[in-house]
Amino acid sequence: MTTRPPLTDSPFFWLYLFATTALIGVTVIGPKFSQRQAQIERQFQGRSRAEQVKAGQNPDVELSKPGETRWNLGPMLGVLSFIAIGGWVLHWYHRYRPIPKD
Numbered sequence: 001m002t003t004r005p006p007l008t009d010s011p012f013f014w015l016y017l018f019a020t021t022a023l024i025g026v027t028v029i030g031p032k033f034s035q036r037q038a039q040i041e042r043q044f045q046g047r048s049r050a051e052q053v054k055a056g057q058n059p060d061v062e063l064s065k066p067g068e069t070r071w072n073l074g075p076m077l078g079v080l081s082f083i084a085i086g087g088w089v090l091h092w093y094h095r096y097r098p099i100p101k102d
Contacts, residue, residue: 004095012094016087023080030073031066038066 007013041064049059064070 004099007095010091010094012087012091016084016091019080019084019087023077023084026073026076026080033073034066034069037069037071038064041069041071 045061045063048061052059052061
């Protein structure tokens with residue numbers, strides 16, 4: 001009888017584990033990132049509005065709010081989810097496929 005290698009010998013196990021950990025980290029840091037990103041965008045937009053006023057134009061730049069920024073974590077969450085699901089599927093496929101008998 002052939003025994004299976006340990007669970008931790010699979011690179012797909014580690015891919016799944018690290019992607020899942022990254023997903024948890026991004027999810028936890030998300031609200032703080034949203035607030036900070038809105039602040040950074042408002043600073044940029046404020047400078048843009050000041051330049052428009054200085055040029056004699058009426059400012060038309062809307063200020064960002066938390067949750068309504070140009071940059072968000074959605075694409076990163078999508079990529080990490082894809083990697084985690086792919087790692088899980090590949091790991092369990094390689095782990096439970098039939099072992100050829102010699």
